[in-house]
Amino acid sequence: MAENSVIGSATVVSGHVRGAGALEILGRVEGDVTVTGDVVVGPTGRVRGNISAAELTVSGQVQGNLRGSEVVLVERGARVVGDIASPRIGIAPGALVRGHVQTDGEPALAQASFVKRPAVAARVGAPQPVPAALLKAPHKAEPRRLEPARSPPASVAAEAESAPVRPVKAEPRRPPPPVVPVISKGTKAKKKKSRD
Amino acid sequence: MAGTVIGEGLTIEGDITGDEEIVINGNLRGRLTTTDAVTVGSTAIVGADITGTSLSVAGQVTGDVTASERVDIQAGGKLIGHIKAARFTIADGASFKGNVDMEV
Numbered sequence: 001m002a003e004n005s006v007i008g009s010a011t012v013v014s015g016h017v018r019g020a021g022a023l024e025i026l027g028r029v030e031g032d033v034t035v036t037g038d039v040v041v042g043p044t045g046r047v048r049g050n051i052s053a054a055e056l057t058v059s060g061q062v063q064g065n066l067r068g069s070e071v072v073l074v075e076r077g078a079r080v081v082g083d084i085a086s087p088r089i090g091i092a093p094g095a096l097v098r099g100h101v102q103t104d105g106e107p108a109l110a111q112a113s114f115v116k117r118p119a120v121a122a123r124v125g126a127p128q129p130v131p132a133a134l135l136k137a138p139h140k141a142e143p144r145r146l147e148p149a150r151s152p153p154a155s156v157a158a159e160a161e162s163a164p165v166r167p168v169k170a171e172p173r174r175p176p177p178p179v180v181p182v183i184s185k186g187t188k189a190k191k192k193k194s195r196d
Numbered sequence: 197m198a199g200t201v202i203g204e205g206l207t208i209e210g211d212i213t214g215d216e217e218i219v220i221n222g223n224l225r226g227r228l229t230t231t232d233a234v235t236v237g238s239t240a241i242v243g244a245d246i247t248g249t250s251l252s253v254a255g256q257v258t259g260d261v262t263a264s265e266r267v268d269i270q271a272g273g274k275l276i277g278h279i280k281a282a283r284f285t286i287a288d289g290a291s292f293k294g295n296v297d298m299e300v
Contacts, residue, residue: 005206008199008216015210015226021203031210 009044016049023053025060032064043077056086058095065099199232204239218248220255238272251281253290260294 004022007013011027022037025045032049033039039053045060052067059075066072068086076094083100091097199216202208206222214230221237226244228234234248240255250265253273261267263281271289280297 003203003205003221004201005203005222006199006201008214008218010216011200011212011214011218011230013208013210013212015208017206017208019206019222021205023203023206027200027214035206 007045009042041078050082202240204237236273238270245277 004024006024007017007027007029009026012030013028014030016031017023017029017033017035019034020036022039023033023035024040024042025033025047026042027045029045029047029049033047033051033053035053037053038055039051039057041047041051041056041058041060041062043059047060047062048064050064050067051062052069054068054070055073056066056068056071057073057075058066058078058080061079063081065082066074066080066084066086068088070086071088071090072084072086073090074080074084074092074095074097076092078092078095080095080097081099083102084097085102085104087103089101089103091101200212200214200218202212202218202220202222202224204221207225208223209225211227212218212224212229215232216230217232217235218228218230219235219237220228220240220242222240224240224242224244228242228244229247230249232248233250234246234252236242236251236253236255236257238254240257242255242257243259244257245259245261246257247262249263251261251263251267252270253268253275254270256274258276260278261275261281263279265281266283266285267279267281268284269275269286269290269292271287273287274291276293278295278297280299282299284296284298286292
């Protein structure tokens, strides 16, 4: 049996790490990590290299590509610079990721659809028998359908009202007309003449 | 609890440098340097020069060993390489080939 491995916080590994079993990285790894089991990069962990694992959880810093055959989880406080590829990917709020992220592979999608399909069928199936049992139910359903039909004309009217508003809004954008003094040359003299 | 554990089934090709205890039950090819104790388990296969305070070998080690305190080869352990340590024991049933320098 493959036992759990730990790379401690005060340890630096410069080289490749391969093999089976779970691995927890709390220190530094400068090289690729290829493990068939689960890998956890702890908050103090720093990896410069590609990581490949079944279930990969990152809380520390990784500069390299992440590949998970099952799932990749990037936790809060993590910093990932590199591409992420896995059937399931989780990036928590507070995590920093820079790179291409791609969910691929069928197993996760197949699991998700199996979970959703019965749930949807149960929701649709439950209301249907009730209107079928009550004869008045179809009549009640018809006015409900009309209600949404009435609302579109209301929205059209709203659009028609809003349509003339648009040119009005355009007018204030013009600069104000120039203020020209009304008094022309010789008006004072004309006033004096009128007094006389 | 040991700071670093290289479990059975895990292989490291490269150098390990640390300031904490290191336990190796897997494979290591490269170099191992620490300021604390090193334990090589019975399932381990190590091809590396080892530097530390003390070394206990129950598996296979090929490489030179420098320990500031002591080196112990347990029964079933195998060590091929030169040893430089103040204290050195070889248990009954252990294998060893190499020079010993006890800094006399």
